[in-house]
């Protein structure tokens with residue numbers, strides 16, 4: 001069963017009229033119940049009643065991560081605590097976590113969105129879903145879990161970690177869909193190999209991977225190694241968790257945003273100006289249906305662009321391109337802006353390089369220095385020192401040619417870079433210490 005397919009394929013005009021009604025409704029609600037929004041709207045001189053069209057949305061102020069921090073932990077909730085049935089939190093790299101709440105209805109909405117997401121990724125009733133997203137304060141595990149149940153699939157709530165046991169389960173229970181971060185999927189494949197199990201012989205047909213950026217080249221690497229169709233799913237705690245947008249398995253090109261629940265905008269992160277379709281900038285999202293924790297024009301810091309063109313799957317919802325990075329993840333190496341995913345793309349095209357790497361940034365004599373530590377396969381590593389040096393030099397040259405930055409490449413032994421069970425820590429920025 002595919003949930004609410006009519007919402008996903010409805011003509012834009014009908015969709016936009018639902019969006020406007022929901023927007024007007026949520027603006028009145030947050031104005032009445034959340035002091036932060038009342039103040040922010042008053043300061044901007046725009047009241048909920050002034051929003052007469054979807055275009056008027058851009059007259060409202062943005063909501064930033066700092067606003068959530070300032071109202072920690074529950075100050076942004078739009079319902080009394082007795083109506084909140086679930087709390088999640090995401091721990092940032094610095095400071096206090098971001099806390100989000102859900103009413104019973106929000107949990108239903110989220111389950112429906114994740115059921116729709118899984119269906120878009122090729123899952124249906126009868127599938128067995130190996131859910132290796134972490135369960136807990138992180139939204140990945142429980143989000144995918146409720147969606148899988150709503151879809152009518154059988155879910156194995158294995159969570160992250162205990163990787164050897166996961167291999168036994170994958171072999172014996174015959175799951176057909178894998179849900180986890182892309183980096184953990186690669187780790188599972190390695191662990192399977194160590195146990196003498198070939199991932200390609202398992203029953204998986206699709207993997208629904210997200211929670212961290214991964215390049216198109218990483219997708220090919222995963223599809224080849226794991227023998228499944230790799231689908232990108234996107235979301236963030238502040239909006240709902242996973243299930244904000246997902247690729248369709250028909251096209252695997254761009255993630256359809258569930259526009260009956262969210263309004264996306266792309267802005268220039270410097271000026272805040274709204275950019276037209278096709279231009280790359282920061283994704284801003286307004287929630288239309290959340291009860292406990294609605295956000296208006298939330299700046300996600302994720303970099304992407306929107307594509308309104310019709311899709312072969314028939315969905316009319318706009319697609320966002322793969323997230324290339326975060327505004328706060330961008331490395332500026334001697335003045336050149338570079339995202340970790342761009343380096344990943346270069347690395348993945350080199351024969352003998354493994355999809356495990358770390359970027360280390362230091363500052364020496366006021367100059368930024370980037371070191372790329374990357375694993376190579378057994379064949380390359382068994383080469384003599386001279387051969388290895390040449391191999392590293394070749395990678396340095398590729399990075400210079402493609403991205404215009406000078407990096408030092410250090411080759412690492414197979415399996416020497418620490419594996420993550422959730423989001424991979426790709427960047428070590430010693431300049432921040």
Ligand code: DLL
Pocket residue numbers: 090133138139140209210211212213214232233234235236237238241242243300302322323326
């Ligand atoms: O990562 C929710 C999630 C769980 C999404 C499982 C997909 C699958 P947070 O922990 O709040 O929530 O982190 C959100 O992760 O702002 C992005 O920077 C990044 N992110 C999430 N999905 C993707 C993706 C979950 N598909 C932050 N591609 C977001 C790139 C992603 N980055």
